[in-house]
Amino acid sequence: MIEFNSVTKSFGSQRAIDDITFTCKPGTITGFLGPNGAGKSTSMRVLCGLSRADSGDATIFGRGFAQLENPGREVGVLLDASAQHAGRKGREVLAITALTLGVRPGRVDELLELVGLAGAAEKRVGNYSLGMKQRLGIANALLGDPRALVLDEPANGLDPEGIRWLRGLLREFADAGGTVLLSSHLLKEIDAVADDLVIIAGGKVVSEGTRDELLDGRGTTVKSPDPIGMTRAFESAGIEFRAIDEATWIAESDALSVSRAALDGGVLLTHLDEQGENALEDLFFDLVSDQAAAA
Template sequence: MTATPPSAAPGTTLEVRGLTKRYRSRPAVDALTFECRPGTVTGFLGPNGAGKSTTLRILTGLARADAGEALVGGIPYRSLDQPARILGVMLDARALHGGRTGLETLRLTARTIGMPASRADEVLAMVGLQEAGAQRVGGYSYGMRQRLGIGVALIGDPAVLVLDEPANGLDPEGIRWMRLLLRSFADAGGTVLLSSHQLREVEATVDRLVVISQGRLVREGALADLTEQAGTRVSALDPQALRRALDAHGIAYEQRSATELEVSLAAEDMGRLALREQLVLTSLGTTARGGLEEVFFSLTDRAAVPAGIVPAAAEQPRAADAPTR
């Protein structure tokens, strides 16, 4: 089954610009910038406590940023005239009211946002719950709740979907269904931002990645580019001189161990730079990256995380952040 083409606001881009949010004086999100374009499914990845949940809450109007902005088609979510008709959201399917039936849940949502009641029946079929529509949500399995949560996100026929862990609880058939639905949605011009810890499913679903750690962007780009590129690892007799030379030439690098750096240069170019700067290299080699899992842990290696990193608990919202509705 596939989602109907988005029609409320085609060509809608999500933009996060310099987003910063602190809890208890610690940064949960730190000057974060990225964008999600129409026609793409973007995977939003990071370890626990990286700031993903906080970013999604700000993006969907559930929390306020201390600095920066999150925009939906150039407009903050709270300023949209009909937000559910532009952006469909699923952050926690477990929050659905257990006393209502699946169909009642969708009909109430449709009525609330000004959609016809027939849209509820259409979406119920779209998410594969026709036979369970008369059952109370409290009796649904976790996977059925996930499907219903995605249905609630789709009810307004939005141009953008923001989904947090949508594959949780889904069986293999359900995961395949979700993958096809999101792909068809994007192919019709929609924009999808998908946060998940299930790296293999992300790799099979998305075409772009945004990877964050400690509230900061560590990599953004096409999935193919990030998983196929090779990294050059280098160490020198004088590590400080090596870092000074890289900084002087504006070359990005990451500390991989106490003595080794990974640099954004081809190995032969790194060799030429070392010769020009009279650096004595003790190792130089290319490490080909494999799948998404290897890339993820390479980018978010927490072995050397400094004290003061925001714990997962720090991402919990303060009561004052909850919108008044």
């Protein structure tokens, strides 16, 4: 369990995060979304004791990071993959963490294998690509076999195979009862993996809940090769709609009503999805522009 309780943090006169409150539950992946400068990294830094909150507190399993007896055994943290000693070899980085945490040394090779760095273990980290640094950071976070993971933009720099691998790894971790707080700019990435969503903008939580709660009821994505027929079918059925492109629409109605309208109009459908492919993006931009308008 990870909890933020009314956490506020300013830098000089600027309030980076403002009264942030949310919970990440065991067995779930919480996707932490927000535009650049929204306060995601600041929140995570406060959680991990790297930055002191002005007020409020953030806890991991009920305690502040600094109060955890052996933090790396409780929570795996990856905040900045580039923040590694460039002169050390990948294996050395993990070996030092293993020593610090009191983890058996054999675990280092297991983790190198798991993250796909076995072949690069003797290379210096300064010569790693960004994706390789992320993989090393993920290995470092997992080394202590923690019950929680706090990852800031871990998919940044990963190739498509790496992104899919990370997704599987996080799913498995959460399914085994782990708690995951995961930030990303990549809405599609979060969409594919998160159970819960927390969206922040301008330092404030603007929306939170389960992915399904937040995305349900945001319209049905409809695709048809017959734009004229589809438009007519929407109109005859009295369904509000807007076009995404010449063959895609978001209908303000459920899938059954859209399907019936298409059938009545004799129109072919190639895609019908109540949690449309753009649902998260639409929600994100609605919320973020609301926040900008309120600021």
